[in-house]
Amino acid sequence: MAFQFVDNGGSDGVRTLEEKERRQIRSHVMKGRNLHKRIRRGKCHQQKCPSRDVAIQFPSISNEEHCLLLSSLIPGRVGDEWACFQFAFELKPYMRHAVFNFLNGLSDIIYPMQVCLQHDSTADIWFRYSLVEPAYLHCLLALSMSMMGTLSVGAWHRPEALFHLGETLRLANEKLQRDLLSDPLFAVIVSLAIADSCRGNYDRALVHLNGLQGMLDHVGGFSYLNDKPSLQSKILRFDVDFSVRTGSLPRFYYDGTEFSTAGVSFNRQPSPRPDFQSTFNYLYTFTVELERKSSGSGDLHPLSFHATVIYIYYRLLIIPPSHGLPEALRLASLAFMTTWFGYGYCVSYTLLGAQLKEALVVLDDKDFENCPSLMWTLFIGAISVFKDGDIHQLSRKFVYALKSLGLQRWTDTLQYLKQFPWVTRLHGKATFEVWGEIMTSHWN
Numbered sequence: 001m002a003f004q005f006v007d008n009g010g011s012d013g014v015r016t017l018e019e020k021e022r023r024q025i026r027s028h029v030m031k032g033r034n035l036h037k038r039i040r041r042g043k044c045h046q047q048k049c050p051s052r053d054v055a056i057q058f059p060s061i062s063n064e065e066h067c068l069l070l071s072s073l074i075p076g077r078v079g080d081e082w083a084c085f086q087f088a089f090e091l092k093p094y095m096r097h098a099v100f101n102f103l104n105g106l107s108d109i110i111y112p113m114q115v116c117l118q119h120d121s122t123a124d125i126w127f128r129y130s131l132v133e134p135a136y137l138h139c140l141l142a143l144s145m146s147m148m149g150t151l152s153v154g155a156w157h158r159p160e161a162l163f164h165l166g167e168t169l170r171l172a173n174e175k176l177q178r179d180l181l182s183d184p185l186f187a188v189i190v191s192l193a194i195a196d197s198c199r200g201n202y203d204r205a206l207v208h209l210n211g212l213q214g215m216l217d218h219v220g221g222f223s224y225l226n227d228k229p230s231l232q233s234k235i236l237r238f239d240v241d242f243s244v245r246t247g248s249l250p251r252f253y254y255d256g257t258e259f260s261t262a263g264v265s266f267n268r269q270p271s272p273r274p275d276f277q278s279t280f281n282y283l284y285t286f287t288v289e290l291e292r293k294s295s296g297s298g299d300l301h302p303l304s305f306h307a308t309v310i311y312i313y314y315r316l317l318i319i320p321p322s323h324g325l326p327e328a329l330r331l332a333s334l335a336f337m338t339t340w341f342g343y344g345y346c347v348s349y350t351l352l353g354a355q356l357k358e359a360l361v362v363l364d365d366k367d368f369e370n371c372p373s374l375m376w377t378l379f380i381g382a383i384s385v386f387k388d389g390d391i392h393q394l395s396r397k398f399v400y401a402l403k404s405l406g407l408q409r410w411t412d413t414l415q416y417l418k419q420f421p422w423v424t425r426l427h428g429k430a431t432f433e434v435w436g437e438i439m440t441s442h443w444n
Contacts, residue, residue, distance in 0.1 A: 087130055087137055089134055089137065099140055102144035103124075107124070115425075116302045126140075126187065133185070133188075136184040138168040139165075141161075142162075143161075146195075172185060172189070179218075185215075186212070186215065186231055189211055189215070190208070190231075192208055197242050202246055209239070236252060237309075240310060249317065250314060254310055254314050276330055279319065280329065286312070291423055316333055317334070328359040334352060335349070335353075335356055335381055352385045353387060353390065360381070368397050370405060371404075372420070374401055376420040376422075379434060399442055399443060
């Protein structure tokens with residue numbers, strides 16, 4: 001079964017490591033092999049050839065990076081918690097620390113505690129895959145190393161990340177060539193696709209998306225994932241996120257709010273298509289229920305939360321673009337959807353930000369008069385997809401919208417914002433900061 005999208009050296013050049021990167025990997029591997037060895041000069045000393053069964057040698061890590069890892073906030077019981085787990089291959093201490101930081105940081109982002117029940121990353125299927133599949137564990141290490149010391153999506157420039165990326169591609173390609181399409185292999189491909197999409201490598205991400213669809217076709221379609229909701233959720237979440245980033249239609253369609261009962265299909269648009277008003281009302285009702293929770297902590301099961309978010313995403317994405325106020329509200333609703341995930345993540349939605357700004361710029365100032373929906377649109381764009389310069393460019397419209405509604409206090413502004421999709425625990429602080437900037441720098 002030929003799937004070239006993870007070919008580690010194919011003729012199409014996709015995902016092929018450059019010679020400079022290969023030299024870095026070989027250099028670090030040799031540093032690991034020669035560690036603590038004495039250099040002998042003069043006579044050649046005969047040495048035994050290592051056995052073919054010798055454990056794989058990982059690249060060493062610099063002292064500075066090692067200190068960075070050790071200085072991370074790792075609970076003292078990490079060793080005890082993980083002592084009972086046997087990974088797909090042996091991990092060095094700094095690798096375990098990197099994976100622990102990455103999984104827990106990622107869990108906090110995609111399962112926001114303000115909305116979801118507390119989530120144990122070691123009970124997650126993604127952690128379990130790392131115990132049984134070497135390709136996935138290498139993939140997890142590549143992602144962990146590239147994001148070491150931060151929760152931002154870094155480049156594949158670290159030698160350690162490049163090494164594990166190379167092993168991921170090699171092992172995944174071997175399995176694909178032998179038609180061994182296991183669940184962890186699906187997880188490898190979608191993880192690489194998400195990483196490339198977040199880095200702005202959309203061509204590579206598209207190749208992975210095509211590969212995922214080919215793999216699903218090979219195993220009988222999306223029904224293969226019906227009893228695998230976590231894996232299904234990740235693939236669908238990537239599909240809608242990729243559509244938002246690139247402006248393309250989603251590859252799949254998801255119709256429902258529970259993975260166990262929803263219908264999922266390839267390239268199928270519902271007939272009739274959902275209208276914007278009913279979709280917007282559904283989003284508003286969902287956020288109202290969350291806003292009513294006064295405890296400050298969420299109580300939604302993570303899968304239920306993701307199912308609802310994905311369902312709303314698909315409805316918004318398949319509504320045909322329009323113009324004027326309706327289009328500005330549709331784009332702002334998509335921008336609002338990006339705020340569920342990614343707070344603290346250095347990811348951007350450049351295309352959506354530009355589209356929303358353009359939809360607002362073409363509107364006359366009078367359109368913002370006594371129009372709370374446009375005021376909501378401005379603030380949502382500011383906390384999600386606008387760049388710093390966009391807020392300055394739209395500052396006059398911010399001021400006009402606030403003045404026309406007689407809003408000079410934050411508490412009054414907040415009451416208007418709550419008439420639309422809004423969760424104070426998620427959006428309040430960031431919006432207050434934007435409001436403060438408008439009032440101090442542009443109010444006159």
